[in-house]
Structure formats: structure tokens, C-alpha cells
Amino acid sequence: MALASSTRASALSASVARRPPLSAFRRASRARHGRRARHAAASAVDTVPLGVDGGAYAKELASALDAVRLASELCQEVQGQLMRMDEQAETKEDRSLVTLADYAAQAIISWRIAQDFPDMTLVGEEDAEALTEGGEGGAETLNKVTNLVNKTLKGHMGEKAPTLSSQDVVDAINRGQSTGGPTGKHWILDPVDGTLGFVRGDQYAIALALMDDGDLKVGVMGCPNMPKTGEVLEFQESYAYGFSPRLVSKMLAGDSLGWYKGCIFTAVRGKGAYMFPTDPTLKFEPVKVSVSEAFDPRKAKFTEPVMKANSSQGFTAAVATNLGIECKPLRIYSQVKYGSVARADADVFMKFPKAGYMEKIWDHAAGVILVEEAGGTVSDAGGAPLNFAGGRYIEGLDRGIIAASSALHAKLLDSVAKSWSSSQL
Ligand SMILES: [Mg+2]
Structure with missing residues (x-):
């Protein structure tokens, strides 16, 4: 369909x-x-x-x-x-x-x-x-x-x-x-x-x-x-x-x-x-290209990794529910996810890897500036921008990565915080 x-x-x-x-x-x-x-x-x-x-x-x-x-x-x-x-x-x-x-x-x-x-x-x-x-x-x-x-x-x-x-x-x-x-x-x-x-x-x-x-x-x-x-x-x-x-x-x-x-x-x-x-x-x-402007959670889509090994799909589902997103996720391999947010195929990107996993800078750098220049915001789960200057890994990343239009990003951070406190991650 x-x-x-x-x-x-x-x-x-x-x-x-x-x-x-x-x-x-x-x-x-x-x-x-x-x-x-x-x-x-x-x-x-x-x-x-x-x-x-x-x-x-x-x-x-x-x-x-x-x-x-x-x-x-x-x-x-x-x-x-x-x-x-x-x-x-x-x-x-x-x-x-x-x-x-x-x-x-x-x-x-x-x-x-x-x-x-x-x-x-x-x-x-x-x-x-x-x-x-x-x-x-x-x-x-x-x-x-x-x-x-x-x-x-x-x-x-x-x-x-x-x-x-x-x-x-x-x-x-x-x-x-x-x-x-x-x-x-x-x-x-x-x-x-x-x-x-x-x-x-x-x-x-x-x-x-x-x-x-x-x-x-x-x-x-x-x-x-x-x-x-x-x-x-x-x-x-x-x-x-x-x-x-x-x-x-x-x-x-x-x-x-x-x-x-x-x-x-x-x-x-x-x-x-x-x-x-x-x-x-x-x-x-x-x-x-521009990120989505209007935000109606009931119509919004979020994108996430295809593989469960790369991100907790249970947790992202909880965050989505908390935000009021009704749509099923758009699951995509690779940084194409950032492209989807940048041109508003999806409204939100979330990734929550297993505790202790170190993200590599090349897995995010191009996608992050793309979303930012399309009018969006990318941060870790605590709201801090990703640090690409600490070597081959993203240093000091707090829990996961979220990307969305700037207006929606604050709501998303709030939902992550609420869902986190009630999860066992
Ligand atoms: Mg590769």
C-alpha cells in the first residue's frame, strides 16, 4: 500500500x-x-x-x-x-x-x-x-x-x-x-x-x-x-x-x-x-529540504533502526506512546533515517543502544548536519549536542540519540525523560 x-x-x-x-x-x-x-x-x-x-x-x-x-x-x-x-x-x-x-x-x-x-x-x-x-x-x-x-x-x-x-x-x-x-x-x-x-x-x-x-x-x-x-x-x-x-x-x-x-x-x-x-x-x-513543520502526534511518524540489536524498540515504542504517536515506526537501515527526518518523511528519529555501546562518529556526522540544516535539532537523551571532536567515538553520549524539528524536540526530550524513569533500561 x-x-x-x-x-x-x-x-x-x-x-x-x-x-x-x-x-x-x-x-x-x-x-x-x-x-x-x-x-x-x-x-x-x-x-x-x-x-x-x-x-x-x-x-x-x-x-x-x-x-x-x-x-x-x-x-x-x-x-x-x-x-x-x-x-x-x-x-x-x-x-x-x-x-x-x-x-x-x-x-x-x-x-x-x-x-x-x-x-x-x-x-x-x-x-x-x-x-x-x-x-x-x-x-x-x-x-x-x-x-x-x-x-x-x-x-x-x-x-x-x-x-x-x-x-x-x-x-x-x-x-x-x-x-x-x-x-x-x-x-x-x-x-x-x-x-x-x-x-x-x-x-x-x-x-x-x-x-x-x-x-x-x-x-x-x-x-x-x-x-x-x-x-x-x-x-x-x-x-x-x-x-x-x-x-x-x-x-x-x-x-x-x-x-x-x-x-x-x-x-x-x-x-x-x-x-x-x-x-x-x-x-x-x-x-x-526541510523537516516537518506542523506537529500532530496522531499523524506523526518516527523512524528507528531495523535491528533490535542496535536500539531498544520497546523503549522507543514507550516514548512514542507517551508523545501520542499512533503510527507504526518507519524502520530503515543506516543514516537514511536522518535523510527521512530532513525531508519530513518522518517527524522523529530515535535510537537507544544497549548501555555501554559507543557510537562511532562516522555513523552520525553527515546525518546530523543534514537534519540541523533542514531546520531540525539533534541531541542525546539529555538534550546535549553530540560531540564529534573527542576522537573516533562520540564521547559522553547520554543514553541515546534523538532528532526532530526544533519545536518538537523539547516535547520529545520530555517524553524520553518520563519513559526512562518508568523503564528498566
Ligand atoms: Mg560501514
């Missing part, structure tokens, strides 16, 4: 209507492109006008968007291979394909950013140890990763594409070992967020953010299976995006689905949040 929400659909079209005329966008991007083209002559890659204002971080935004687009194309190819295989989920072959995507996506993003920012530091999920010290199996995987990276570069850049050596790929992956911290600029990357969703042909994300002196400034999130609008939400015992699971196998059936091949979200501090199609051949102007 497709569940279209007319209020959300009109909220989205209202935010589209508020955008400046297209000609202004084109003039602005042409002007930026001109400036960039002059002093980016040494770069191996062309910078394409984006149609969104990156302000002081325009160059970082352009670089990150191109990098995430490369990785999205790469992941779509690998997930396509997975979906064409035997339908049995999670075979050993599945696992090794996922691993290829993890390494190759980190390699291609790290390489791409370094073309524009040679001294960049990266806090990335993966390292290449298993490839370089994993004997024959490791060498074989490295070979496959290198071929995949080169094939994607060729598909994206054509004749101008460089051919990376396996050592280039190892170096690019291993750049991700930074521990970040409160000073200077650090990129934060989860090359494939939501591994289980990826294996199942369902939602996953490529999540890249830039932190500058401890504050998130840029976020780019590739959501290669996220449809253009939430109107394709399907309801069974909980909500999910339509076509899933095994969404990709259906997408491979034809190109007419266009935007249903996925979205890329961008956010720059103070400059708002936008959505692009993953497919660069679709010539759409970026769409400004």
Missing part, C-alpha cells in the same frame, strides 16, 4: 516554491564555477557547478559531492552484482562483495577529496590491513578493489580518468586512520553505512562530513536506494520505503524509474540542506 501524505507533499512543494528563480541559481553557480576553474587548474578533476551555495565551504562541498557520487555509482554496481546472484541472503560471497564495496568506496572518496585537498585528514571506518597483511586472499581482494575503483573512475571521468595502482588504493584507504579531534579540519567517512541493508538490497548510505575546529560544517550523504519522495512508503508491520527488500533487482528492470535510483543530500552550515538525484545524467535542479 502506498501511503501518500498530502501535508508532507505540500510542505515539500512549498519549500521548492520558496527557492529563488532558476536563473539566479544558474548565474550564481556559473560565477562560482568561473572562480573555481581559475585556481583549481592543478586539480586532476573538473569541478561541476552545483546549483547550491556552499559559502566559505564551496570547494569542500563540490569535492565531497563528486566523491560521494563516485562512491554511490560504485556501490550501486556492487549491490547490483549481489542482487543478480542467488537469492539466498548473506552467503559468504555476499560478505566478500560487501567488503569490496566498503574498501573501494573509502578508497575512491579518499582519493577524490585528496585531489583538491592534498593535506586532508580522514576519520574513516576502514583500514587496509587485511588487504596488505592478509596473504593471498588479501592480495586478491586488493586486486578486485583496485579494478572496481578504476572502472568507476573511468565510467565517471572518461578518457581523463587516471589508473590507480594497488598501492595508491591502499594509501587512499589508510588515510582514514585519523583520530580527528577539536582543532583543524577533518573529514569523517562511513563508506558503506548499513551493511545489512546493503546485502538485502535495501537502504544504505555513503556518509561523508567535514568537521572544522570541532563543528560539523559540510555533510554529503549518498542514499543510492532512497526514492525521491516518501510517497512510496509501504506499510506491513512497520513502514519501509517501497520496493524493498530486493529493491535493486526491481530497479535493474528498467531505467524509467529515474530518481528512484537514489538521492544525494548535501548540507553546509548556515546554508541549508538540498537533495540531488544520484544519477548525474538526470538534469534536476537541487531541491531544498
Whole structure:
């Protein structure tokens, strides 16, 4: 059953209507492109006008968007291979394909950013140890990763594409070992967020953010299976995006689905949040996205992790009931959840992991700035903003993570407090 929400659909079209005329966008991007083209002559890659204002971080935004687009194309190819295989989920072959995507996506993003920012530091999920010290199996995987990276570069850049050596790929992956911290600029990357969703042909994300002196400034999130609008939400015992699971196998059936091949979200501090199609051949102007404005708990949706192991679904249900939410949850793999809140498919995101679980910064950085720039608020269960500057983990997180429109966030905090005192967590 497709569940279209007319209020959300009109909220989205209202935010589209508020955008400046297209000609202004084109003039602005042409002007930026001109400036960039002059002093980016040494770069191996062309910078394409984006149609969104990156302000002081325009160059970082352009670089990150191109990098995430490369990785999205790469992941779509690998997930396509997975979906064409035997339908049995999670075979050993599945696992090794996922691993290829993890390494190759980190390699291609790290390489791409370094073309524009040679001294960049990266806090990335993966390292290449298993490839370089994993004997024959490791060498074989490295070979496959290198071929995949080169094939994607060729598909994206054509004749101008460089051919990376396996050592280039190892170096690019291993750049991700930074521990970040409160000073200077650090990129934060989860090359494939939501591994289980990826294996199942369902939602996953490529999540890249830039932190500058401890504050998130840029976020780019590739959501290669996220449809253009939430109107394709399907309801069974909980909500999910339509076509899933095994969404990709259906997408491979034809190109007419266009935007249903996925979205890329961008956010720059103070400059708002936008959505692009993953497919660069679709010539759409970026769409400004905003969190839901009105809040009627009886109609609100909340989103949470699919897996019970990652968050207490009993507790989130109690909080939802306390708030007056009647709807079943929208359960989504990966940071696509933040995308759902940012464009008002869902009103609330909640995650309450087991006590003692340490959240990694790359699992949240891109999603958090996306929701914030779409007009929302993200905090821990005590109301404090998440701390991305304490190393590879989010330090001092109080119980869980909640995200919502700013107006609703205070009510949500209150409901969490009430539900907590009567729970056994
Ligand atoms: Mg990952």
C-alpha cells in the first residue's frame, strides 16, 4: 500500500516554491564555477557547478559531492552484482562483495577529496590491513578493489580518468586512520553505512562530513536506494520505503524509474540542506529540504533502526506512546533515517543502544548536519549536542540519540525523560 501524505507533499512543494528563480541559481553557480576553474587548474578533476551555495565551504562541498557520487555509482554496481546472484541472503560471497564495496568506496572518496585537498585528514571506518597483511586472499581482494575503483573512475571521468595502482588504493584507504579531534579540519567517512541493508538490497548510505575546529560544517550523504519522495512508503508491520527488500533487482528492470535510483543530500552550515538525484545524467535542479513543520502526534511518524540489536524498540515504542504517536515506526537501515527526518518523511528519529555501546562518529556526522540544516535539532537523551571532536567515538553520549524539528524536540526530550524513569533500561 502506498501511503501518500498530502501535508508532507505540500510542505515539500512549498519549500521548492520558496527557492529563488532558476536563473539566479544558474548565474550564481556559473560565477562560482568561473572562480573555481581559475585556481583549481592543478586539480586532476573538473569541478561541476552545483546549483547550491556552499559559502566559505564551496570547494569542500563540490569535492565531497563528486566523491560521494563516485562512491554511490560504485556501490550501486556492487549491490547490483549481489542482487543478480542467488537469492539466498548473506552467503559468504555476499560478505566478500560487501567488503569490496566498503574498501573501494573509502578508497575512491579518499582519493577524490585528496585531489583538491592534498593535506586532508580522514576519520574513516576502514583500514587496509587485511588487504596488505592478509596473504593471498588479501592480495586478491586488493586486486578486485583496485579494478572496481578504476572502472568507476573511468565510467565517471572518461578518457581523463587516471589508473590507480594497488598501492595508491591502499594509501587512499589508510588515510582514514585519523583520530580527528577539536582543532583543524577533518573529514569523517562511513563508506558503506548499513551493511545489512546493503546485502538485502535495501537502504544504505555513503556518509561523508567535514568537521572544522570541532563543528560539523559540510555533510554529503549518498542514499543510492532512497526514492525521491516518501510517497512510496509501504506499510506491513512497520513502514519501509517501497520496493524493498530486493529493491535493486526491481530497479535493474528498467531505467524509467529515474530518481528512484537514489538521492544525494548535501548540507553546509548556515546554508541549508538540498537533495540531488544520484544519477548525474538526470538534469534536476537541487531541491531544498526541510523537516516537518506542523506537529500532530496522531499523524506523526518516527523512524528507528531495523535491528533490535542496535536500539531498544520497546523503549522507543514507550516514548512514542507517551508523545501520542499512533503510527507504526518507519524502520530503515543506516543514516537514511536522518535523510527521512530532513525531508519530513518522518517527524522523529530515535535510537537507544544497549548501555555501554559507543557510537562511532562516522555513523552520525553527515546525518546530523543534514537534519540541523533542514531546520531540525539533534541531541542525546539529555538534550546535549553530540560531540564529534573527542576522537573516533562520540564521547559522553547520554543514553541515546534523538532528532526532530526544533519545536518538537523539547516535547520529545520530555517524553524520553518520563519513559526512562518508568523503564528498566
Ligand atoms: Mg560501514
